[in-house]
Amino acid sequence: MSSNEFKGVMVFSENFEILLELLGKGRELADKLQVELSAVLMGHNIDEERGKDLIKHGADKVYIVDNPILEQFNAEPYADVLSKIASEYKPEIILIGATKRGKELAPRVATKLNTGCMTECTKLDIDEERRLVVTRLVYGGSSIATEYSRVKPQIATVSPHTFEKLAPEERKGEIVKFEVEVKEPRTKVVERKKKEIVGERLEEASVIVAGGRGIRSKEDFKLLEELAKVLNGQVGCTRPIAADYGWFTNWIGISGVKIKPKLYIAVGISGAIQHTAGIMDSKIIVAINKDEEAPIFKAADYGIVGDLYKIVPALTEAFKKLLK
Amino acid sequence: MPTIIVPFKQIVDIKEIKVDPSTQTPITVGIPRKISDVDKNALEEAIKIKEKHGGKIIAITVGPPEAKTALRETLAMGVDEAYLLSDPIFEGSDTLATARILAKTIEKLGEFDLIICGEMSLDGLAAQVGPRLAELLDVPQITYVRKVTVEGDKVIAEKDLEEEYEIVEAKMPVLLTVTREINEPRIPSLRDIMKASRKEIKTWTANDIGISKEDVGSEGSAVQILKVTVPKVERKGILVEAETVEEAAEEVVKMILKEGVLRR
Numbered sequence: 001m002s003s004n005e006f007k008g009v010m011v012f013s014e015n016f017e018i019l020l021e022l023l024g025k026g027r028e029l030a031d032k033l034q035v036e037l038s039a040v041l042m043g044h045n046i047d048e049e050r051g052k053d054l055i056k057h058g059a060d061k062v063y064i065v066d067n068p069i070l071e072q073f074n075a076e077p078y079a080d081v082l083s084k085i086a087s088e089y090k091p092e093i094i095l096i097g098a099t100k101r102g103k104e105l106a107p108r109v110a111t112k113l114n115t116g117c118m119t120e121c122t123k124l125d126i127d128e129e130r131r132l133v134v135t136r137l138v139y140g141g142s143s144i145a146t147e148y149s150r151v152k153p154q155i156a157t158v159s160p161h162t163f164e165k166l167a168p169e170e171r172k173g174e175i176v177k178f179e180v181e182v183k184e185p186r187t188k189v190v191e192r193k194k195k196e197i198v199g200e201r202l203e204e205a206s207v208i209v210a211g212g213r214g215i216r217s218k219e220d221f222k223l224l225e226e227l228a229k230v231l232n233g234q235v236g237c238t239r240p241i242a243a244d245y246g247w248f249t250n251w252i253g254i255s256g257v258k259i260k261p262k263l264y265i266a267v268g269i270s271g272a273i274q275h276t277a278g279i280m281d282s283k284i285i286v287a288i289n290k291d292e293e294a295p296i297f298k299a300a301d302y303g304i305v306g307d308l309y310k311i312v313p314a315l316t317e318a319f320k321k322l323l324k
Numbered sequence: 325m326p327t328i329i330v331p332f333k334q335i336v337d338i339k340e341i342k343v344d345p346s347t348q349t350p351i352t353v354g355i356p357r358k359i360s361d362v363d364k365n366a367l368e369e370a371i372k373i374k375e376k377h378g379g380k381i382i383a384i385t386v387g388p389p390e391a392k393t394a395l396r397e398t399l400a401m402g403v404d405e406a407y408l409l410s411d412p413i414f415e416g417s418d419t420l421a422t423a424r425i426l427a428k429t430i431e432k433l434g435e436f437d438l439i440i441c442g443e444m445s446l447d448g449l450a451a452q453v454g455p456r457l458a459e460l461l462d463v464p465q466i467t468y469v470r471k472v473t474v475e476g477d478k479v480i481a482e483k484d485l486e487e488e489y490e491i492v493e494a495k496m497p498v499l500l501t502v503t504r505e506i507n508e509p510r511i512p513s514l515r516d517i518m519k520a521s522r523k524e525i526k527t528w529t530a531n532d533i534g535i536s537k538e539d540v541g542s543e544g545s546a547v548q549i550l551k552v553t554v555p556k557v558e559r560k561g562i563l564v565e566a567e568t569v570e571e572a573a574e575e576v577v578k579m580i581l582k583e584g585v586l587r588r
């Protein structure tokens with residue numbers, strides 16, 4: 001198949017908000033290429049309004065696949081359907097939201113289509129040769145790779161909350177019901193345990209105070225909350241605090257949330273590369289750690305060596321006093 | 325009794341990577357190598373399942389001849405058979421090509437019940453090889469597994485997603501990708517290491533698994549790397565010292581206020 005048979009930009013995410021973000025970025029790429037932008041919506045008993053919403057947010061075409069099997073995300077049927085739509089309409093680019101679900105979907109789709117896939121891209125652009133060129137983190141998060149796929153469709157998963165959705169406006173667009181047989185998946189979800197939502201959305205916070213294993217109990221996070229409160233900020237944590245101890249829903253870093261606050265205060269955090277890769281875009285980084293050799297100090301603008309249990313309350317007081 | 329296959333990767337030790345200051349590119353040759361951290365969790369989980377249900381564990385890796393040291397380590401941990409997939413034409417494989425090599429290998433090895441991968445490798449961070457392999461072998465997958473039990477011909481796994489845990493059931497054969505939280509990998513004893521040194525490590529080339537040149541290496545890969553750079557960290561790195569904690573705190577707060585990041 002000659003590669004110029006592929007035309008158009010297609011976006012998909014099982015998360016509607018992220019799908020809107022992808023339309024924002026997708027619109028820019030489609031305009032550069034002067035091609036059509038389409039979105040895929042999968043589910044069961046899908047509200048037509050949703051399709052219209054996608055058009056308002058930039059889609060020229062919306063493919064809707066409505067099937068009881070698609071009610072909840074499952075990688076097998078979702079990959080099957082998405083690859084069939086892609087085989088039918090042959091987009092040159094497919095963007096998929098890099099949620100954990102999106103990241104298990106994209107490689108399966110790419111394998112069905114015998115093509116490449118680039119994970120969790122933070123920059124995406126079209127070069128002179130009309131290729132999709134992306135950047136993504138590699139080597140634990142210490143380096144940035146610039147790459148492309150020489151096979152089409154060019155598939156990329158896109159870092160969530162990195163691009164903005166467009167303001168909705170009345171636009172022309174077409175909704176297409178895509179009819180396809182959907183096979184039952186071979187895995188079954190027998191139970192869902194919602195995580196207690198602890199911690200606000202950190203992506204937009206302008207001040208974040210985060211704690212690591214230096215903090216001995218969930219209750220002790222109160223110290224960080226008090227400091228955050230004075231600064232109108234949010235509290236976050238490292239992966240062990242959330243994933244091992246379950247004190248928070250999510251964590252900051254390469255496998256969690258990537259943040260870009262004006263001020264980041266790392267408390268009792270050693271500064272493993274998997275963590276610091278997620279805080280690189282912070283304007284000012286402050287570190288508190290009792291170990292002078294802790295790598296976090298190399299990633300920080302200001303540091304205090306010492307016991308966090310003494311330093312954090314002192315910082316809270318100092319901010320209270322000096323912010324007046 | 326389950327046959328468990330663990331595909332794992334030997335990676336450069338990220339902490340040891342140096343930067344070429346003239347080009348700001350990472351230097352990855354001549355750096356100590358190790359088993360990718362999460363792949364150790366995958367190996368440990370396979371061993372735990374075997375301890376409970378019996379069976380056999382086969383570790384496989386696509387890599388250069390030096391990856392034998394890593395295979396040796398998996399044998400010391402408790403793996404039964406170790407295979408190195410090595411061929412100069414494999415060099416430069418992206419996840420598509422790597423998954424093809426692994427799929428061909430597994431087809432040659434025969435029947436299996438479980439494949440356990442890591443959620444992602446710590447160097448490439450693609451998080452793709454597992455799902456791609458599941459697709460090529462036409463088996464279901466359960467990703468981001470933080471807990472798993474085997475019951476008869478079924479697995480029940482707890483999947484760690486952003487906002488919830490899903491308890492997922494599947495009949496074997498199935499492919500799992502596991503997280504670092506699933507277990508604490510064992511450190512082999514000196515005796516285990518001695519015993520492992522006598523075990524055989526098999527090496528298979530492209531010919532042995534019947535894969536052609538067009539499907540592997542740079543030729544068989546879709547993703548092309550244009551450049552890799554290390555972003556310059558321009559942090560001030562000021563350690564504030566003072567007589568008392570209060571003084572140090574005030575000093576830091578003053579510096580932060582001067583930065584103007586707190587103006588509302």
Ligand SMILES: Cc1cc2nc3c(=O)[nH]c(=O)nc-3n(C[C@H](O)[C@H](O)[C@H](O)COP(=O)(O)OP(=O)(O)OC[C@H]3O[C@@H](n4cnc5c(N)ncnc54)[C@H](O)[C@@H]3O)c2cc1C
Nearest residue numbers: 212213214238239253254255268269270274275289290308
């Ligand atoms: C595939 C993979 C992905 C990962 N992704 C992430 C990720 O996205 N985000 C992430 O955070 N981690 C991630 N990790 C884990 C990462 O490698 C580190 O293990 C983790 O970041 C360490 O967390 P920590 O700093 O809280 O704990 P530790 O490394 O244990 O550090 C605790 C620190 O607290 C200090 N301390 C202790 N007591 C005090 C005190 N009283 N006062 C002051 N300081 C004190 C200690 O000196 C130490 O430096 C990942 C790992 C893997 C394998």
Ligand SMILES: Cc1cc2nc3c(=O)[nH]c(=O)nc-3n(C[C@H](O)[C@H](O)[C@H](O)COP(=O)(O)OP(=O)(O)OC[C@H]3O[C@@H](n4cnc5c(N)ncnc54)[C@H](O)[C@@H]3O)c2cc1C
Nearest residue numbers: 118331332386418419441442444445448449450451452453
């Ligand atoms: C700078 C750079 C950027 C790259 N970007 C991309 C990209 O965007 N897309 C792409 O497709 N490739 C990319 N590659 C190639 C990719 O790193 C290799 O194909 C690698 O062999 C597999 O990817 P990974 O290490 O990210 O593994 P992941 O997909 O993250 O690995 C997941 C799991 O698969 C298993 N596994 C992975 N590698 C092996 C192996 N060699 N042998 C046995 N089991 C294994 C392990 O269980 C591992 O835990 C890039 C390479 C470099 C150097």
